[in-house]
Amino acid sequence: MNKNVHTFIGCDNDYVDSKIVIFGAPYDSTTSFRPGTRFGPSAMRNDSFGIETYSPYQDKDLEDINVFDSGDLELIFGTPEKALDDIEATVSKILSDDKLPCMIGGEHLVTLGAVRAAAKKYSNLNVVQFDAHADLREDYLGERFSHACVMHRCHDILGDDRIYQFGIRSGERAEFNFANEHTSLNKFNFTGLKEAVDKIGESPVYFTLDLDVLDPSQLCGTGTPEAGGVTFTELLDALKEVSKLNIVGFDINELCPVYDQSGASTALACKLLREILLYFYK
Amino acid sequence: MNKNVHTFIGCDNDYVDSKIVIFGAPYDSTTSFRPGTRFGPSAMRNDSFGIETYSPYQDKDLEDINVFDSGDLELIFGTPEKALDDIEATVSKILSDDKLPCMIGGEHLVTLGAVRAAAKKYSNLNVVQFDAHADLREDYLGERFSHACVMHRCHDILGDDRIYQFGIRSGERAEFNFANEHTSLNKFNFTGLKEAVDKIGESPVYFTLDLDVLDPSQLCGTGTPEAGGVTFTELLDALKEVSKLNIVGFDINELCPVYDQSGASTALACKLLREILLYFYK
């Protein structure tokens, strides 16, 4: 009898044959409001069998591409440094094998580990962020490694004019002020995305999708639901636009299954991941 | 003291006086992902008392029309054949009394029983389907009588160019290929509906509404929520269009109350049924 290999639907290929490598980063220790995103990756694997591998949007099928799902990292809760190190090491390994890392969070802080690895390989790295929250605090109650600060930490690495933010509709005034100086922040929706894609051109891009960019009507299963977000269809169109970029790594994060009684948020996240995999697979 | 008669709101007329006859088909044994639609009809009866009988959309009132609600069939779980037979017999009885059958599912397979009965009475029957899923599989893990195959089974009876599908956004590639050959499948929304209504003309039509055609933001209480669906308002407009057809039977199915913690899905289904009854009552 065979061992019970558990993957996201249609992602049961071998590592060596695969161009995209999925792994889960089930960490949520710095979440300031409602924790629980650590269960996001496993919930997505479980419920992915409620969707199909075929996309009628793109007329493509996960069965026709090679993706490997390595399961979840075993991350330490509490102190974020070690978790970030483990994530960085994993992404570095995948990048060094010339594969595309696809990380499933976890809270948004996990993105920092991946960006560290990508920035080491690509000195001119850009970050495109879809999110409800600016995540640009200098610190949160004194803690600099917090989900609320993750884009500020990325800016520490990347510098000015490298971070493109879309859908942002929550933050302190200071965060919006910071963005005016240092990032390209686009409020509420995807206005400006096409221009950003043109401007970035062939430069390498790390793409991070905080699922709370969606309106909570579409995705209520997240720690900090923020009204006034984008629809699934708007997001799909934006992903198509992003797929024109030179994506070198990406993540999808902040699904919090405990607030998803109906499972509709998890199902939507699964469908989005299918579309992203099909869009980004080259 | 009187017996406790329990009906959908405003549908407490006698059978003989009624033009529309409601019955529940609480069957969900072939559901492949998350079961529970068997409780749809009773949940709708219970919660229908949270809506009004009057429709400000149509300026009509359930109090002014005659509808009979006979309660739920007692269907056998497991093997679908017997359940389908019971449904077919019920619909045949209603049709033979020149009344309009209105079935509340249950899973979508129940439609097959009703279509069998309708096709026996109307040789030139058409089916109009609103659904997220194509339901066109030849079989599901070898089983030919499955909710995932129900439209293929209807095609077995009706033949080519008789099935009109709208809102479809999920299926295997093979299903979409099948549709290209044998049905009129309209992806994602109601584009093409007006043309279909014109084309069908006076031919008899069985209308089946899988509630998951709605976006999960509007109706999360269903077994397989599929993002990217239509809004309530779009659906209402489409129902108005459908009401121009020669409807000879209809159903509303796939409400799964256990995933409707807020009750908003059940309330919406009740409101839809009110609108449908008022639209289809001639």
Place this chain on the structure above:
Amino acid sequence: MNKNVHTFIGCDNDYVDSKIVIFGAPYDSTTSFRPGTRFGPSAMRNDSFGIETYSPYQDKDLEDINVFDSGDLELIFGTPEKALDDIEATVSKILSDDKLPCMIGGEHLVTLGAVRAAAKKYSNLNVVQFDAHADLREDYLGERFSHACVMHRCHDILGDDRIYQFGIRSGERAEFNFANEHTSLNKFNFTGLKEAVDKIGESPVYFTLDLDVLDPSQLCGTGTPEAGGVTFTELLDALKEVSKLNIVGFDINELCPVYDQSGASTALACKLLREILLYFYK
């Protein structure tokens, strides 16, 4: 050590310094379908710490204005008269101190207490109501003080052409007939709002927001979810329009936390209240 003062986020000023005074009216005894709105105000205080004090919509911050939150009234359940008296007394006190009362319900009947107080101070008071339900019944099962009758009771006080209703999509036929004679009822959305604002001009206005005016996809946590409502963005625009009026008191009601498993409804209500406070603060 200091006492544990519990307020809506950013509303921790002193009474004397504040222009707006928040209080909760946790009463829901006449709710005809699903009770539970009594827990609305405390849920909003608790979860308000999941949003920010800063509004990127208005570029204003609750930190920059003075609002006092006095907590919940201790209202008697059962007979509504005493609860309405207590609410009226509280609002009268706030109005007599030339402050703006902001009541958090509770069921919609609580508005009657506030309107009584406001009508005593302002003889030419108007009421602007955003709601899914007309609330214009003469009585409900014989009871004249019911959430379903609250606007009829307000009309008893104010007379014809003083009540402006928006978003209404549910009621008995008799209620819509009553509205044709006595109020300005606008069905489904905010069409006509600009004209109403122009017409009202400088007259004093009590504004009442029944959260079920929102589509249940946006706010499922309410006793009687009614499909076909407005979006958060449409509501925000309408609130901006309303803020041009001479608001002398307002409320936000009908949040029912027990049907808000994800917390998204409560979060949205908090965000709305922040925006309203920033809009109405002059």
Place this chain on the structure above:
Amino acid sequence: MNKNVHTFIGCDNDYVDSKIVIFGAPYDSTTSFRPGTRFGPSAMRNDSFGIETYSPYQDKDLEDINVFDSGDLELIFGTPEKALDDIEATVSKILSDDKLPCMIGGEHLVTLGAVRAAAKKYSNLNVVQFDAHADLREDYLGERFSHACVMHRCHDILGDDRIYQFGIRSGERAEFNFANEHTSLNKFNFTGLKEAVDKIGESPVYFTLDLDVLDPSQLCGTGTPEAGGVTFTELLDALKEVSKLNIVGFDINELCPVYDQSGASTALACKLLREILLYFYK
């Protein structure tokens, strides 16, 4: 086709043939903490089909006895007086036909309506109460007709030494003091029940079962769960003891389905009602 008669399982007999008459009293307007018991009777009817009609405890079957279920009264929410009048009238009617009334609450205040009716027929009426709460307050925030005062109101009618309370483990100090003077209050469990049964002898007894007498581990679906209660088995034994009395009416109340996510509380309440019906049927 027949109308859809909806009863508690096995209670589908005609009124005239039945010795026991069930009716629901879906009232909860004076509930001071968490409302929702109004949905208790319909939840019990719905879920009663998950239990059997046969009792292996008594080797008796509901199929062998005649019980009529008349459904729920349509009670007015808000002011309790009218609801109590309607309950009293219903119980009086049943008693005048020499049948045994079985009321399903609703909050505990509904018992007052039934006791009023029973006390009019039986001048020497006793009340046996199983409950976690003494319910002996003189008033609750000034309101004398409240669930928290129901036994005090019964005492107003019946006088001293007529009320036997068991399982009581919550109340104000003043309530326990009142009990010392005026009732027979037995704390925590059923100690003293046998003696009470002997003492009451052949006198007529109204029996009221507040389901929160059970430990919340057994029944969490109630408005005010109170740890330290009795087990199902202990309650069954106590019911057997109570059945030796001359029961002239009884109720089972305070099931609150919204806090019963698993349905186990409702299932237990159904099973209890089956046992009670079989015990009390003579």
Place this chain on the structure above:
Amino acid sequence: MNKNVHTFIGCDNDYVDSKIVIFGAPYDSTTSFRPGTRFGPSAMRNDSFGIETYSPYQDKDLEDINVFDSGDLELIFGTPEKALDDIEATVSKILSDDKLPCMIGGEHLVTLGAVRAAAKKYSNLNVVQFDAHADLREDYLGERFSHACVMHRCHDILGDDRIYQFGIRSGERAEFNFANEHTSLNKFNFTGLKEAVDKIGESPVYFTLDLDVLDPSQLCGTGTPEAGGVTFTELLDALKEVSKLNIVGFDINELCPVYDQSGASTALACKLLREILLYFYK
């Protein structure tokens, strides 16, 4: 990178080295009340990481024994025959390799497939059943292959005096009558277990544990919770007693995660499975 092998905690050994083989049988199509047990096995795998591998009850550790978890069978929903065939084939394969099959249901009907396989290998097979329900119906609404009939079907194979039932507290009168003639049925608890163990002696035994034998206070996450059951501790003692028998196969079934909001039922089922594995491993 390694593939993501997903097993019950501590059961990650290879098939060839293992004495016990776990597999899931996620079938629930004949469930007559509330379906959902199909998600039992995966829920147990997921949540098993919330318990330890070490048992302080037995001072043994799953790390010290060899168990293989092969994941879930892919069973067809609807018609039970094919599912039963697949289960029988799997158990036969495990038995033919002289390993102990451990099946995780699913509904109780799955036991029939395993008993068929075991009875083919062991002509003198006995069945020991812990259950709230007798499961002895001849048929359920005409269907002979139903969870409510599974023990009757086992009796069809095994004949009289081979089935030992414990904890039974629900069934039709006819089922209890059948048991009087054909099985050893022990009501409510484990009285008689020691005697049964002595009587069975060295004969081969298939052990089936329907988790609803537990009181719903301990395990509410099941389709048909039945009050008056055994405690965890009583069950543990009974399992110790059963472990003295010559167990040739066993199952644990009827966990229904959707009714286990707290996860306590799933956690208990995991702990039970750990104890059973440690008890039955020889």
Place this chain on the structure above:
Amino acid sequence: MNKNVHTFIGCDNDYVDSKIVIFGAPYDSTTSFRPGTRFGPSAMRNDSFGIETYSPYQDKDLEDINVFDSGDLELIFGTPEKALDDIEATVSKILSDDKLPCMIGGEHLVTLGAVRAAAKKYSNLNVVQFDAHADLREDYLGERFSHACVMHRCHDILGDDRIYQFGIRSGERAEFNFANEHTSLNKFNFTGLKEAVDKIGESPVYFTLDLDVLDPSQLCGTGTPEAGGVTFTELLDALKEVSKLNIVGFDINELCPVYDQSGASTALACKLLREILLYFYK
């Protein structure tokens, strides 16, 4: 108007007058399985108004004693060191004012901060722990400051024979081995408590109550429910025994409201805290 002071019921006294000082420690960043205990203290304050201030168990009333509730500390999520420092400082302040600190967790790691403070004041401090889990790991995935290690960290401070553990029924084998050498560990229940109380005598004691010592049937709202625990009544008796000790500080922790759909766990925790306050108040 007064500010809205929010306390545990009956604990609204001033700091200077109070002998017991309550504060919340809403930290759960090192939780290894399911987080969410950070919301324990606020949930208990909110729901404490569902219980009475009077205890029929002790015939004492919170109204008659002086307790101050200072609300929740604002703790940093992520790195535990700063949170522990803040807790230690708070407890030290309370101890230096000769008051009894009562901390509401939060995860169990918070106890370490309090024990540090108490051990500085009392060199011969003992710890009495009621818990399902030994919490004696040397580290958890390399992290030494984890809820799973908290008693090992206390041992680092206190040394051998100072920690008394009761109700323990989960842990690694190594933890039980450690206990054999260094602590007094009593498995499953409170056997040995009386002897421990006698042995400790007048020495100062910090008492820590992990609510998961209770059976999950009594308290399912916790991160890691562990079957086989004690009942509420057994716990009450044990608390009475503990109250004979020279208690210098105590805590109650690990309530996780998100897994307490019914509210019964929170209600029980509130009742326990009332009893503890009444027992420990001297």
